[in-house]
Amino acid sequence: MGQALDVHRLHFAFTITFHYIFPQLTMGLALLLVYLKTKALRTGNDHYNRAARFWGRIFGINFALGVVTGIPMEFQFGTNWAVFSKAAGGVIGQTLAMEGVFSFFLESSFLGLFLFGEKKLGRLGHWCAGFLVFLGSWLSGYFIVATNAWMQHPMGYRLGPNGEIDLSSFWGLVLNKWALWQYAHTMLGAVQTGCFVMAAVGAFYLLTRRDEAYGRTFVRGGVLVGVVAAVLQLFPTGDAQGKMIAENQAVTLAAMEGLFTTQEGAPLAILGQPDVEKRRLDNPLEIPSMLSFLTYRKWAANVKGLDAFPQDQWPDRVEMLYYSYHIMVGLGTIFIALMVLAAILYWRKRLFESRWMLWTLMLCVPLPYIANTAGWITAELGRQPWLIYGLMRTAHGASPRVGAGNAWFTLIGFMGMYTVLGILWLFLVWREIEIGPEPGSKLRGETDIAPAAD
Amino acid sequence: METTWFCLIAIMITVFVLLDGFDLGAGAIHLLVAKTDRERRQVLASIGPVWDGNEVWLIATGGTLYFAFPSLYASSFSGFYLPLMIVLWLLILRGTSIEFRNHIKSAVWDPLWDFVFCTSSLLLAVFFGAALGNVVRGVPLDASGYFFEPLWTDFRLGDAAGILDWYTILVGALSLVALAMHGCLWVQMKTSGEVSTRAGKLAGLAWWGVLVLTAVVTAVSLRVQPQILVNLQKWPLGIVFPLLAVAGMAGVVFELRKRNERRAFYASCAYLTGMLVSVVFGVYPMVLPARNPVYSLTVWNAKATTYGLKIGLIWWVIGMILAAGYSAIVYRSLAGKVVVDQDSHGYGD
Numbered sequence: 002m003g004q005a006l007d008v009h010r011l012h013f014a015f016t017i018t019f020h021y022i023f024p025q026l027t028m029g030l031a032l033l034l035v036y037l038k039t040k041a042l043r044t045g046n047d048h049y050n051r052a053a054r055f056w057g058r059i060f061g062i063n064f065a066l067g068v069v070t071g072i073p074m075e076f077q078f079g080t081n082w083a084v085f086s087k088a089a090g091g092v093i094g095q096t097l098a099m100e101g102v103f104s105f106f107l108e109s110s111f112l113g114l115f116l117f118g119e120k121k122l123g124r125l126g127h128w129c130a131g132f133l134v135f136l137g138s139w140l141s142g143y144f145i146v147a148t149n150a151w152m153q154h155p156m157g158y159r160l161g162p163n164g165e166i167d168l169s170s171f172w173g174l175v176l177n178k179w180a181l182w183q184y185a186h187t188m189l190g191a192v193q194t195g196c197f198v199m200a201a202v203g204a205f206y207l208l209t210r211r212d213e214a215y216g217r218t219f220v221r222g223g224v225l226v227g228v229v230a231a232v233l234q235l236f237p238t239g240d241a242q243g244k245m246i247a248e249n250q251a252v253t254l255a256a257m258e259g260l261f262t263t264q265e266g267a268p269l270a271i272l273g274q275p276d277v278e279k280r281r282l283d284n285p286l287e288i289p290s291m292l293s294f295l296t297y298r299k300w301a302a303n304v305k306g307l308d309a310f311p312q313d314q315w316p317d318r319v320e321m322l323y324y325s326y327h328i329m330v331g332l333g334t335i336f337i338a339l340m341v342l343a344a345i346l347y348w349r350k351r352l353f354e355s356r357w358m359l360w361t362l363m364l365c366v367p368l369p370y371i372a373n374t375a376g377w378i379t380a381e382l383g384r385q386p387w388l389i390y391g392l393m394r395t396a397h398g399a400s401p402r403v404g405a406g407n408a409w410f411t412l413i414g415f416m417g418m419y420t421v422l423g424i425l426w427l428f429l430v431w432r433e434i435e436i437g438p439e440p441g442s443k444l445r446g447e448t449d450i451a452p453a454a455d
Numbered sequence: 456m457e458t459t460w461f462c463l464i465a466i467m468i469t470v471f472v473l474l475d476g477f478d479l480g481a482g483a484i485h486l487l488v489a490k491t492d493r494e495r496r497q498v499l500a501s502i503g504p505v506w507d508g509n510e511v512w513l514i515a516t517g518g519t520l521y522f523a524f525p526s527l528y529a530s531s532f533s534g535f536y537l538p539l540m541i542v543l544w545l546l547i548l549r550g551t552s553i554e555f556r557n558h559i560k561s562a563v564w565d566p567l568w569d570f571v572f573c574t575s576s577l578l579l580a581v582f583f584g585a586a587l588g589n590v591v592r593g594v595p596l597d598a599s600g601y602f603f604e605p606l607w608t609d610f611r612l613g614d615a616a617g618i619l620d621w622y623t624i625l626v627g628a629l630s631l632v633a634l635a636m637h638g639c640l641w642v643q644m645k646t647s648g649e650v651s652t653r654a655g656k657l658a659g660l661a662w663w664g665v666l667v668l669t670a671v672v673t674a675v676s677l678r679v680q681p682q683i684l685v686n687l688q689k690w691p692l693g694i695v696f697p698l699l700a701v702a703g704m705a706g707v708v709f710e711l712r713k714r715n716e717r718r719a720f721y722a723s724c725a726y727l728t729g730m731l732v733s734v735v736f737g738v739y740p741m742v743l744p745a746r747n748p749v750y751s752l753t754v755w756n757a758k759a760t761t762y763g764l765k766i767g768l769i770w771w772v773i774g775m776i777l778a779a780g781y782s783a784i785v786y787r788s789l790a791g792k793v794v795v796d797q798d799s800h801g802y803g804d
Contacts, residue, residue: 062558068507069550073543075517079532080539083601086521087529091759094522095767101515102774109508110781114788117504121788161760168763400533402603411540418544422551429558 008408009081009399014381015412016073018374019419023067025373028142028188029195030060031135033222038131042124052218053131054119055438056199061116062429066422068109073415075101081408085388085398092158092168093148096175100144108137142191143184150180152389153380154249166392179245183380186238189230190376193336194369196227200343201366202434204359215438217353220362224347228340234333240295246383247296250390252310253383256319257326258292259285260306266290267304275323280308316385325378332372339365456764457754460523461742463771465735467519471512472583472731473637473724478506479583480638482549482576483631485569488642488653492562495569499553500793501645506553508785510546515778522767526600527742527757534594534602535586538618542582548575577631584630588623591680591734592616596745596752612679614746622679629668636661636707637727640720647792651716658719659711666704669730673697676737680744683737693736700729 034053041049075097078086086094111133119127157173158166168174200223206216247254255261259270261280269291273282293302307315316322339361346352353359384390388398481502489495521528532539548571556568595602595614607617610624619627639658643651677683687693703726710719738744743752758764 062554065507065550065554068510069547072510072514072546073540075514075521076532076539076543078521079528080536081533083529083533086532087526087600090521090525090528091763094518094525094528094759095763098515098518098522098767099770099774101511101518102771102778105511105514106508106774106778106781109511110778110785113504113508113785118788167760168766171766400529400536400601401599402601403533403536407536411537414540414544418547422547425551425555429555432559 005403005405005408006396006399008405008412010395012081012408012412012415013077016070016077016415019423020067020070020074021374021377022370023063023070024138024142025191025194025370026198027060027063027067028138028191029193030056030063030198031138032192033195033199033226034060034131035135036222036226038128042128048214048218051438051440052215055215055433057116058433059430061112062426062433064112066426070419070422081400081403082398083400085393088164088393089166089389092166092174093151095168095171096144096148096151100141104137104141104144108134108141111137139188142188146184146187147175147177147180149380150177150183153183153384154179154245155389155392166389182238182241182245186234186242189234189238190369190373192230193227193234194373196223196230197362197366197369199223200227200362204363205434206437207353208356208359208363212437212439220352220359221347224340224343224352228344231333231336231340235337239333243295250383251305252307252314253316254296255305255307255309256316256322257379257383259323260292260304261308263303263306263309265293265303266301267292269295275320277319314386316382318382318385322379322382325375325382329372329375329379332368332375336369336372456761457758459768460758460764461739461754464516464519464523465732467512467516469728469731471509471516472727474509474512475506476634476637476727477641478502478509478638479576479580480634480636481642482572482638483580483635484638484642484654484657485573485576488639488657489650492565494650495565497646497650497793498642499556501642503553503557504789505785507550508782510550519771523759523764524742524757525759527752530596530601530752531743534604535589535618536603537606538582538586542579545575545579545582549579580631580634581627584627585619585623587630587734588626589618590743591626591676591738592622593680593744593746593751596743596750598750600750622675625668625672625675629665629672632661632664632668633727633730636665637723640707640716640723644716644720645793655711655716658707662704662708662711669700669704680737682741682744686737686739696729696733696736698729700726700733703727703729
């Protein structure tokens with residue numbers, strides 16, 4: 002079982018990490034599309050409609066990839082984690098089924114209309130289609146986060162006589178406090194990805210001196226929405242998540258922070274390498290008493306280290322957890338600095354001429370993806386060794402009859418297929434950026450150009 | 456309550472087959488009915504704006520199955536591990552081939568995407584049929600409530616049977632011709648010119664295949680799964696489901712002769728509905744029959760708690776009314792034949 006378990010874990014980790022590349026952009030872009038469509042509606046300027054069409058095309062590519070890589074996620078609960086599914090399906094099946102019934106129908110129906118029906122729908126109708134796509138994708142995010150939040154912090158359930166986990170309170174599941182904060186934090190992360198991508202494309206246009214009117218719109222939109230999201234990411238949402246973890250998953254907090262010994266006035270580690278065997282942080286760069294203050298708002302508060310817990314309750318990948326958490330927080334801090342600086346430059350009317358800032362915005366485009374991924378790795382590794390926190394261990398949840406050989410076979414298959422998809426994705430998105438937002442580009446095939454409508 | 460959910464899930468599966476069935480069918484016949492690039496774009500445009508919405512029915516059905524019958528979801532998905540994963544890969548290939556062909560206009564790549572689109576749709580139709588065949592035939596569930604089937608063993612019906620044996624392959628073949636006919640009728644209805652004519656002719660040909668295979672599969676199924684006859688004796692009214700399928704078959708050939716494209720498609724819908732509901736009716740109350748009947752999963756031993764099922768019924772009904780509303784809006788605004796040379800993307804410029 003041991004070997005198969007690792008493959009099942011890697012299987013899920015690999016497919017979900019690749020999958021989340023796409024929704025984080027589409028959820029973020031959905032908000033920005035509503036922003037562009039609203040501007041178009043209020044100013045009556047078709048410039049914003051063309052900008053929205055451009056981003057709609059990029060949204061469409063990412064949405065399609067999100068759909069095809071998302072279906073395997075829903076199936077993998079059953080294929081690779083059958084024992085978990087059997088025990089908990091009555092609870093988390095609710096949120097997963099609601100995602101399908103409430104958000105996917107909404108999203109897919111109106112995305113078709115948003116992309117294919119601008120002329121037919123008229124201005125207000127098209128704005129509505131865009132808004133409903135946004136609503137669908139954000140609802141979908143909520144149901145998924147609520148599912149994960151239940152695994153982090155189970156609520157609204159009752160244990161049955163044979164160890165099955167039964168739903169006892171629907172609202173307890175849907176309005177789990179953990180879900181609300183985790184959702185806010187996750188969505189802000191997605192908005193930041195959308196903002197950084199939009200600003201980066203804008204910066205690219207400004208730096209290459211093409212489509213400069215669009216370049217300014219994109220940089221402005223990305224920076225102005227991005228600065229708000231970056232700040233809210235840290236406070237209150239990140240801060241609230243940290244407190245919930247301290248309260249409910251104290252051992253996870255200790256591992257995330259690399260705190261091996263319980264102490265008063267615990268320091269906050271900025272850098273350093275955890276040495277789990279010797280139970281210490283090598284080459285630490287720390288801010289004294291900061292961890293105590295951030296967690297309990299008291300400089301001298303006692304923070305429990307890993308030594309306060311038996312080792313079989315520690316997350317089983319302390320090093321990876323520590324690094325993913327530090328990468329997430331580190332990048333988040335950089336984003337705040339960068340976005341605030343860019344916003345100040347915009348306010349002083351120097352942003353569009355500031356080449357070094359445009360270069361920075363353009364080169365930063367992979368970073369929000371890394372930060373979002375690191376955030377999810379933190380959440381998932383932090384929950385270990387539990388699959389459902391306090392109720393079921395990961396080691397007990399996998400499918401009993403699916404051996405390592407079959408799991409490797411399908412994992413390798415997914416790796417091959419996703420490599421091809423990844424290359425196609427980069428190629429297609431790059432091609433849309435090359436074609437640009439201005440209609441009538443030579444690169445576009447003749448069939449895509451329709452007679453002007455307005 | 457559990458029987459209600461059994462019926463609701465059967466309805467969701469039927470809707471999925473009716474809707475995504477024409478996408479898969481259109482894919483399977485793609486290379487046969489459309490020769491030039493223009494014709495192929497006609498076929499793709501006929502399903503372009505709706506295929507991913509139709510696929511949502513599969514996701515929604517999977518999710519609903521998960522919460523209403525968790526044990527069934529866990530046992531069947533882990534037991535059918537390999538074919539399910541292959542189905543997922545095929546769904547990925549189908550989706551990306553449609554999307555990428557739409558985005559890149561290239562004489563070099565188009566034939567490749569057409570080939571991938573056609574092959575993956577075709578294999579999906581076969582695999583979905585084989586899956587249904589497995590449910591009718593039964594699987595080697597044991598006391599633990601789990602099983603694992605290899606893709607194939609010796610292709611014989613027996614205790615060591617794999618996913619594919621001669622019976623399930625036969626059902627797969629029926630599924631392929633039936634969905635091909637369904638797809639032909641859809642393409643005939645939604646396109647014009649040569650493509651529409653060819654699709655109509657091919658539908659007539661496929662009809663004969665469906666007729667023969669339906670007769671054979673029905674005869675064999677009655678022997679493979681004795682529960683069907685038991686249920687028919689218990690509820691004689693159940694005979695209306697196979698009769699609906701027969702009426703659908705008659706309708707298809709009748710309307711094809713009269714060149715009534717829309718009605719021919721609806722008749723095909725009636726045939727598929729009749730067949731699927733007959734299967735579901737035939738295995739009830741089992742949801743996954745075991746070789747050893749003691750271990751069969753039934754609506755009672757696979758269901759979630761009544762509280763969850765009741766709550767679920769409330770939001771499910773609300774959600775489905777909304778979904779039906781969206782679908783109505785979408786299909787209404789896309790009504791009529793597709794035209795590929797005008798503004799297929801609908802952008803204003």
